[in-house]
Amino acid sequence: LTAAKADSTKATGLTPRDLQSFYDLWIRTEKVVTVYSQGVNQSSSGTDKVNAILNCHLATGRIGLPGMGPFSVTGQPNAMGGRETGGLANMLAAHLDIENIAHRDSVRAFWDAPRMPDAQGHKAVDMFDACASGEIKALWIMCTNPAVSMPRADAVADAISACDFTVVSDIMERTDTTARADVLLPATGWGEKDGTVTNSERRISRQRAFLPAPGEARHDWAIVSDVARRMGFARFDYETPAEIFREYAALTGIAAQLGKDLSIAGLADLSGSDYDAMAPVQWPVPADGPVGGRFFADGGFYTPDRRARMLAVSQTALPAPDAAYPFTLNTGRVRDHWHTMTRTATSTTLSQHIAEPFVEVHPQDAETLALGDATLARIESPHGMLVARFKVTDRTARGSVFVPMHWTGQWTARGRVDAVVDARRDPVSGQPALKSSRVSLAPFEPRWYAFGISAREPSPDCAYWAKAKVPGGWRIEMAGAQDEADWTAFANRTFDLDGHTPISVTDAARGEARLAYLGEGRAQAALFVSREPVQAARAYLSGALGAGQDAATLLAGRPGRDRPDPGATVCACFNVGVNTISAAILEGGLASVEDVGAALQAGTNCGSCRPEIASLIAKAPTRMAAE
Numbered sequence: 001l002t003a004a005k006a007d008s009t010k011a012t013g014l015t016p017r018d019l020q021s022f023y024d025l026w027i028r029t030e031k032v033v034t035v036y037s038q039g040v041n042q043s044s045s046g047t048d049k050v051n052a053i054l055n056c057h058l059a060t061g062r063i064g065l066p067g068m069g070p071f072s073v074t075g076q077p078n079a080m081g082g083r084e085t086g087g088l089a090n091m092l093a094a095h096l097d098i099e100n101i102a103h104r105d106s107v108r109a110f111w112d113a114p115r116m117p118d119a120q121g122h123k124a125v126d127m128f129d130a131c132a133s134g135e136i137k138a139l140w141i142m143c144t145n146p147a148v149s150m151p152r153a154d155a156v157a158d159a160i161s162a163c164d165f166t167v168v169s170d171i172m173e174r175t176d177t178t179a180r181a182d183v184l185l186p187a188t189g190w191g192e193k194d195g196t197v198t199n200s201e202r203r204i205s206r207q208r209a210f211l212p213a214p215g216e217a218r219h220d221w222a223i224v225s226d227v228a229r230r231m232g233f234a235r236f237d238y239e240t241p242a243e244i245f246r247e248y249a250a251l252t253g254i255a256a257q258l259g260k261d262l263s264i265a266g267l268a269d270l271s272g273s274d275y276d277a278m279a280p281v282q283w284p285v286p287a288d289g290p291v292g293g294r295f296f297a298d299g300g301f302y303t304p305d306r307r308a309r310m311l312a313v314s315q316t317a318l319p320a321p322d323a324a325y326p327f328t329l330n331t332g333r334v335r336d337h338w339h340t341m342t343r344t345a346t347s348t349t350l351s352q353h354i355a356e357p358f359v360e361v362h363p364q365d366a367e368t369l370a371l372g373d374a375t376l377a378r379i380e381s382p383h384g385m386l387v388a389r390f391k392v393t394d395r396t397a398r399g400s401v402f403v404p405m406h407w408t409g410q411w412t413a414r415g416r417v418d419a420v421v422d423a424r425r426d427p428v429s430g431q432p433a434l435k436s437s438r439v440s441l442a443p444f445e446p447r448w449y450a451f452g453i454s455a456r457e458p459s460p461d462c463a464y465w466a467k468a469k470v471p472g473g474w475r476i477e478m479a480g481a482q483d484e485a486d487w488t489a490f491a492n493r494t495f496d497l498d499g500h501t502p503i504s505v506t507d508a509a510r511g512e513a514r515l516a517y518l519g520e521g522r523a524q525a526a527l528f529v530s531r532e533p534v535q536a537a538r539a540y541l542s543g544a545l546g547a548g549q550d551a552a553t554l555l556a557g558r559p560g561r562d563r564p565d566p567g568a569t570v571c572a573c574f575n576v577g578v579n580t581i582s583a584a585i586l587e588g589g590l591a592s593v594e595d596v597g598a599a600l601q602a603g604t605n606c607g608s609c610r611p612e613i614a615s616l617i618a619k620a621p622t623r624m625a626a627e
Helices: 002-012 016-028 046-060 079-084 101-111 124-133 153-162 220-230 241-257 272-276 363-369 487-495 538-543 551-556 578-588 593-600 610-619
Strands: 033-036 069-072 138-142 165-170 183-186 195-198 203-207 327-332 358-361 376-381 384-392 400-404 437-444 448-454 464-470 473-480 503-507 512-519 522-530 569-571
Touching (some): 046 069, 101 241, 195 241, 241 272, 358 363, 363 384, 363 437, 448 487, 473 538, 487 503, 487 512, 487 522, 503 551, 512 551, 569 610, 578 593, 593 610
Parallel strands (some): 138 165, 165 183, 327 400, 358 384
Antiparallel strands (some): 358 400, 376 384, 376 437, 464 473, 503 512, 512 522
8 A cells, every 4th residue: 555655646746645635535525526627538548547537436336426426527518419429430329339230230220321330430630640641532620620739730730731632611711720621611600500519417408599690601410411412312301400300319219229328219209399499408318218317326337237347447657758858748728718719819808818829837947948937938849849938837847838729820820739749649539648748848049029019910921920819900929030131121011011101219239129100190000129028018009009199109118107007918808907906906905806806897707817816816915014
């Protein structure tokens, strides 16, 4: 036992006392829910990690009872619905097994299909490898952006381009993936769709469109049905989502007869009007028997003898430390963006919180590497390279770095983090290990830094850039590997301002330049250049676009004393900046998130900024009591 504890301490980084406290807490607490998400799943041993969680709940009987059980929080709101309907390469619809001949024959007969595959298809990583090798000749990508989101993203983008024929269905015309397609099909978005979704408690809900389909956009099911019919599959004769739902419900009844847990056969005869009015319902909904309810409380697991299986697991070691790649890269999400930000980046409100990719590094690692806060860092692996703004934080452990997953080639020059992520994956699920790649970290040393605002979308041509939408236009961070001879010419090219003459202040000896473009008394663009990271009030400058400004105020790069700089946005709902919150905490003696909300409204709507507000309160200097 002592040796096991020592191994656990080494593997987790936790002290023996912390581990013992956790063991004691588990043993003494009857009602335990284990909530786990991508930190467990996105691993080369994710299946074993999940099985370890299941084993703990099975061994202690904490499953299927109120307040007890494992609970997976997935990265997609309809993740369960997609799996149930067969949206994976390793299973059939209704949880049926592709390797099971009885399951295959049942599905083939149900669909009157001429043949069925008898083995799993390629999972995502292998699929793009097959595109690169020429094994896959045609590829149809729907509503996803693998040129950004897949590991070895550069190789995936090349594989998409190399495929003989690539179709992309999406609601956005411009993504890193659509740029490599032969055919683009405009599809409807979730607010334009009519169908069902299934959440993590097995509850099926109707999704009803609240917006009309714009332009030539069509539903995915209608597009697929058209293509299938033209390929000779007359079975795809659907005219409404209700028809598809009834067919799926009927198939789940067959799955239940084959011993599977999923059945909504009781909904297989819904009329069109009943489907339209269907209230949320938890499956199973059998043709006969009780609806919904808890699984497993009285045993009855979905195995041949109805007994649970505790599977042996093993710890998979992370890649060994490498002198060339000494850091472990963790990727993940930030508060205001979703996946590859094809839509969230178009929101000026969401982009005001964090406007460019960043890399979080522990203070001691930063000191060792001589990385200055707000400078740029280069992260490399055998698969690619990215450049991101450096950020010192103790939220990241020594030897580890964190980079958000969202930025794409549309919004930054070198910020696609999955370009450096390894393609190691779980041998069972095929899930890539997106949180444990080995990388190197070093300063990215440009000749100059720049910050700009523009009423027109910038077209940068430099070693590093990251742009974001702001009210009235754009903001952009830039850095160059070579000196520029003429900053006016550079600004005119970047902001499409040929023929315009800026008001400028330059200091060649210090390598600084400031340019302001005014038109009819209004700010049209501005550029601030320095050999070090630019010191400017970015939120203030972004808000100056299109507003009445005199040249002197704009060139100063910050508001006057009568108008404090709000700083980077913390509360996007009410547009409250970090400087405003910090000043209120200090001057008003605000001691809680609720105090800040009462004073500024920050944190009183969606609540996503509350942890950041709490952090600002914790870091604020203690106010001295008045004598």
